[in-house]
Amino acid sequence: MKIWVRYLATLYDLMGTMRDVLEVPDGSTVMDLIKAIDEKYGGRLSREILDGGRLKDEYNILVNGRAIDYLAGLGTRLKDGDEVVFLPPVGGGL
Amino acid sequence: MAVFRVARIDLHTEKVTEEVYKDDVLKKFLGGRGLGSYLALKEIPKGIDPLSPSNRLYIFAGPLSAMANLSTSRVTVVTKSPLTGSLTHSNAGGNFAYWLRKSGYDGLIIEGAAEDPVYIVVKDGDVAIKPAKHLWGKWTGATIKALLRENGFPEEEKAAGAAVIGPAGENLVKIAGIRMSDYERFAGRGGVGAVMGSKKLKGILVWGTRDLLKDVKDRAKFIAESTKLAQRLMSGPTAKALHIYGTNLLTAVINSLGAYPVRNFETGHAEEADKLTGEYIKKNYVVETHACMMCPIACTQHVMVKSGPYKFVGKAKYEYENTWALGANVGLFDPEADLRLQKLANELGFDTISLGNTLAAAVELAKKGKLKLDVDWGDAGALADLVIRTANRSDIGDDLAEGDYRLSLKYGDPSVFRGSRGQGLPAYDPRALKGFALSYFTANRGGDHLEAYSPTWEVLGVPEKVDPLCETPECIEKQARIVIYAQHLMALTDSVTYCKFATLDHEGIFEKDLAYLFNLAYDWDVTPEDMLAIGERIFNVERLFHVKEGKWVKDELNPHFRNPIPTGPAKGHSAAKMFDEGIKIYYKLRGWVDGKPTYDVLKRLGLEEFQYLL
Ligand code: SF4
Numbered sequence: 001m002k003i004w005v006r007y008l009a010t011l012y013d014l015m016g017t018m019r020d021v022l023e024v025p026d027g028s029t030v031m032d033l034i035k036a037i038d039e040k041y042g043g044r045l046s047r048e049i050l051d052g053g054r055l056k057d058e059y060n061i062l063v064n065g066r067a068i069d070y071l072a073g074l075g076t077r078l079k080d081g082d083e084v085v086f087l088p089p090v091g092g093g094l
Numbered sequence: 095m096a097v098f099r100v101a102r103i104d105l106h107t108e109k110v111t112e113e114v115y116k117d118d119v120l121k122k123f124l125g126g127r128g129l130g131s132y133l134a135l136k137e138i139p140k141g142i143d144p145l146s147p148s149n150r151l152y153i154f155a156g157p158l159s160a161m162a163n164l165s166t167s168r169v170t171v172v173t174k175s176p177l178t179g180s181l182t183h184s185n186a187g188g189n190f191a192y193w194l195r196k197s198g199y200d201g202l203i204i205e206g207a208a209e210d211p212v213y214i215v216v217k218d219g220d221v222a223i224k225p226a227k228h229l230w231g232k233w234t235g236a237t238i239k240a241l242l243r244e245n246g247f248p249e250e251e252k253a254a255g256a257a258v259i260g261p262a263g264e265n266l267v268k269i270a271g272i273r274m275s276d277y278e279r280f281a282g283r284g285g286v287g288a289v290m291g292s293k294k295l296k297g298i299l300v301w302g303t304r305d306l307l308k309d310v311k312d313r314a315k316f317i318a319e320s321t322k323l324a325q326r327l328m329s330g331p332t333a334k335a336l337h338i339y340g341t342n343l344l345t346a347v348i349n350s351l352g353a354y355p356v357r358n359f360e361t362g363h364a365e366e367a368d369k370l371t372g373e374y375i376k377k378n379y380v381v382e383t384h385a386c387m388m389c390p391i392a393c394t395q396h397v398m399v400k401s402g403p404y405k406f407v408g409k410a411k412y413e414y415e416n417t418w419a420l421g422a423n424v425g426l427f428d429p430e431a432d433l434r435l436q437k438l439a440n441e442l443g444f445d446t447i448s449l450g451n452t453l454a455a456a457v458e459l460a461k462k463g464k465l466k467l468d469v470d471w472g473d474a475g476a477l478a479d480l481v482i483r484t485a486n487r488s489d490i491g492d493d494l495a496e497g498d499y500r501l502s503l504k505y506g507d508p509s510v511f512r513g514s515r516g517q518g519l520p521a522y523d524p525r526a527l528k529g530f531a532l533s534y535f536t537a538n539r540g541g542d543h544l545e546a547y548s549p550t551w552e553v554l555g556v557p558e559k560v561d562p563l564c565e566t567p568e569c570i571e572k573q574a575r576i577v578i579y580a581q582h583l584m585a586l587t588d589s590v591t592y593c594k595f596a597t598l599d600h601e602g603i604f605e606k607d608l609a610y611l612f613n614l615a616y617d618w619d620v621t622p623e624d625m626l627a628i629g630e631r632i633f634n635v636e637r638l639f640h641v642k643e644g645k646w647v648k649d650e651l652n653p654h655f656r657n658p659i660p661t662g663p664a665k666g667h668s669a670a671k672m673f674d675e676g677i678k679i680y681y682k683l684r685g686w687v688d689g690k691p692t693y694d695v696l697k698r699l700g701l702e703e704f705q706y707l708l
Contacts (some may be wrong), residue, residue: 008346010341017226018346019368050367058331065352065363065526065663070561083663085350088343089331090598 001026001080003033009043009088014048015041024078030061031071031074032056058089095389096120096157097618098129098200098498101221104208105293105588106147110221112202115239121628122700125156125200126182128589130172133203134181135639135704144176144285145266145292147207150311153194153257153298154201156591159348160192160388162304162320164327165593167192167387169274170258175284175539177268177448177497178516180646181446181639182284182539185588186274187386190300190609193255197302208294212241218302223440226296233441234260234273235408241299251276258297260443262485263287267495269448269484273440277384277396278411282445283517284502284539285497310615313331319614323607324390330599332554333391337383340395342372343412344521347553351562353526355418357425357471358454359512362523363662364652366427375429381409391595397433404430404474408423410437413676418521419450425471435478442485447634448497448541451518452484452508453477455498458510465490466506469618512654515540515646524672525653525662526564527552531672532577536649538636544594544631554598557676565671573672574679582629605629634691641690641707647675648689 005020012018024036037045049059052073061068062085069077078084098115104581109534115129125667142148151171157412160167169191174287175182194200198219198436211226224244229237239249239256255275262270268572270287271280310316335343346369348354354363372395379399385392396409412433420435421427426530439446459668469476493501498518500513513519517540524530529548537545552562557579560572586608587594596603605622612618612625655669681687685695696705 006346006350008333008350008371009343009373018371020371061349062663065350066563067561069559070564083350085346087347088339089336089351090335 001078003078004081004083005033005037006083006085007040008093011086011088014044015026029074029077030063030068030076030078030084033078034074045086059091061085062087095309096618098125098157099198100201100203101199101216102203102205103221103223104206105204105208105212105223105295108223117616117618120157121620122539123459124586124589125159125168125183126154126168126589126591127172127585128628130154130170130183130203131181131632131635131639134172134174135635135642138174140642144174144179144289144493147205147293149174149289149292151202151204151293153204153285155191156202156589157473157526158256158474159200160195160380161310161470162305162316162555163388163390163613164205164320164322165386165391165596166595167389167390168588168591169194169281170588170591171281171286173284173286173289175286176266176288176541176645177285177499180217180515180643182286182587183636184271184281184286185544185591186275186279187389187593188279189252189276189387190255190257190274190396191316192281192387194301195590196304198304201337202298204293204295207292211294211298213241213297215302216302218304229296230264231261234258234443234506235441236383237297238273238275241297245299247301254299254301255469256299258592259287259290260441260485262443264296265485265487266291267444267487268497269452270443270468271445273443278440280354280440280445281490282447285445287443287445297425299683301357310640311503311617312614316614320611323508323603326601327596327599327603328390329464330601331494333595333602336391336393336595337570339372339376340393342375342395342412342417343424344372344414344433345417346371346373348522349464350663351553352665353523354422354520356422357521357619358458358510359519361443361661362526362659362664364422364427367422369429370432370540372414373411374699379433384411386593389593391593395567395596397429402430404434406434406437410440412436415521416446419447420572423450424453424477424520426474426477427472428474431474435474435481438478438481440483444481444485446657447520448518449481451498451513451603452494452501455510456494456597457479459502459505459507462507464507482663496575509654512652513541514650514652517541522549523664525659528672529560529562529573529577531651531655531669532573532676535651536577536677536680537672538583538633538640540646545584547584547594548577548579550580551576551600556598556600556602563667565597569681570672571675574676578680578683579626582626585624585629585632587616590629627699629673631701634701635691635698636697637643637691638701638704638707681691
């Protein structure tokens with residue numbers, strides 16, 4: 001399935017693009033998406049935003065405009081056509 | 095002991111009197127917005143026309159302004175607003191607060207009106223009123239240069255503090271702001287520029303050599319402690335991100351949340367907004383990063399558009415709000431056209447937010463066939479033409495110059511006004527960031543996001559995380575509680591003074607730090623709770639001004655936001671539940687009845703002198 005991805009602010013600088021499209025297997029989670037992005041970009045994203053498999057406090061991720069904190073965290077399941085936004089490091093997260 | 099020196103300048107008699115406020119008053123209201131609102135409530139006669147000589151302008155720094163490197167060079171303007179017809183306050187950064195205090199005064203009160211245009215110069219305690227006929231009609235940038243040149247300064251805005259109006263203020267345009275040095279800073283909201291225009295006051299120049307730390311008990315310790323706080327402030331991730339991208343960091347974030355108003359708040363998401371983002375503009379148009387005096391964050395971005403149909407001369411200061419107001423909110427998604435409109439608005443001396451609201455209302459009225467005007471969403475040429483007509487009050491511009499609220503009434507469709515208390519809303523849809531359902535519509539000055547900035551907790555998690563879409567009783571109660579806390583803290587930022595951007599991280603500057611700094615500087619003995627009580631007192635004084643005027647007392651949700659957002663990530667959400675249920679809790683927590691403070695509240699806050707208003 002197709003996932004529409006955006007990297008904002010410092011993550012845009014890191015990834016070199018604001019918009020991205022990734023093909024991931026059905027039933028993938030946000031964590032699976034991060035792994036797929038890592039494969040494409042040599043592990044750059046998770047080195048920046050993860051710490052021991054956890055999302056660092058100052059980062060957050062939106063799935064269709066909702067912070068994953070209010071969904072199922074990195075285990076949030078994605079569906080075809082979802083938009084996932086990687087927010088810049090700000091405040092106490094989202 | 096703290097001492098706050100004010101020059102009261104009557105432009106009719108040209109008489110200048112000095113007033114000194116001491117601990118007894120300062121410990122209750124501080125300076126800036128607090129002292130300004132207190133004096134405004136006491137002094138501005140009920141029912142006067144805000145554009146008559148009996149209105150007053152309070153241009154106040156605060157007792158800690160420009161003393162510590164903690165984004166403290168902020169100045170607040172308080173007056174009776176020609177736009178809303180009641181009290182307003184408007185805050186600007188730059189270097190004006192710094193040079194004002196250096197000039198020997200912490201605040202200026204301007205009253206009366208001059209016969210012919212004048213400007214004021216304050217240099218090391220001397221106040222002079224000079225003719226300004228030759229400057230009338232000049233744009234804001236050229237006016238500042240002229241003030242500097244005529245008074246022996248190099249033509250660089252950092253050389254002295256300047257506050258000026260452009261053609262919009264001169265022509266009593268009710269959405270005119272006051273431009274401040276350095277550079278393109280604005281006390282924008284509430285039409286404060288028109289009040290200056292009504293007094294025939296083109297500008298104010300301030301400069302001096304006063305030692306701002308003279309009254310501080312232990313100078314070395316104050317500097318050491320405030321430096322420590324500055325280091326902590328700069329360790330916060332939002333402060334760092336603001337430094338890199340400026341406020342327009344927000345476009346992509348707010349759009350992703352579905353809270354980015356498009357075409358006069360028709361919806362909360364625009365697919366086509368990529369080129370308005372801070373990321374895109376930084377890469378293509380930003381030429382330098384800039385800071386207000388005494389600010390370690392340095393969030394300001396200057397842009398240039400050097401070629402093409404929208405090129406302009408020199409640099410412009412650009413922000414998230416301006417980019418939205420003169421971009422997405424008028425259906426314009428061309429960054430160069432947008433930046434040029436921002437430059438034009440700054441030069442003509444507008445409040446960019448209200449200008450965007452007014453243009454958007456005009457376009458909507460035109461599209462509904464209620465206003466005969468050949469303009470469509472995103473029509474850059476027609477919009478620029480309207481901006482100039484509005485500044486000059488020529489033909490239809492005369493109606494736009496009255497602002498979005500009056501425009502919508504005149505053309506028979508009040509529903510196109512998207513604001514509160516007569517002032518249009520800024521760049522967040524309260525249906526998708528529900529804290530705004532309470533904070534926008536309880537804001538004293540109306541149409542306001544800065545009396546309690548809900549993304550602080552809904553996006554940044556400070557002081558605690560709140561889900562922006564949650565409407566359970568627990569979430570509603572939490573929102574009401576945090577909005578009230580933020581309203582008190584923001585009243586402090588505008589009165590201390592320091593920048594609200596220093597409150598966006600857990601590492602920022604809060605009531606505890608303020609109590610510490612005041613105790614250190616002036617040998618006060620105040621607690622963090624005392625500081626918040628000052629904020630509460632200020633907020634109540636402002637509300638009492640509405641009570642006195644018999645205007646805008648009860649808080650009301652703008653009916654448009656009862657409709658669900660039609661598209662985007664927050665599709666289907668409305669602001670109705672949060673407002674209708676939240677306002678009851680809000681009033682209860684404040685001890686108010688229907689938006690009005692009670693005697694018990696006045697007594698608790700030491701405001702018994704105003705009980706006659708109840
Ligand atoms: S954070 Fe930005 S707006 Fe605030 S004082 Fe600093 S430079 Fe000025």
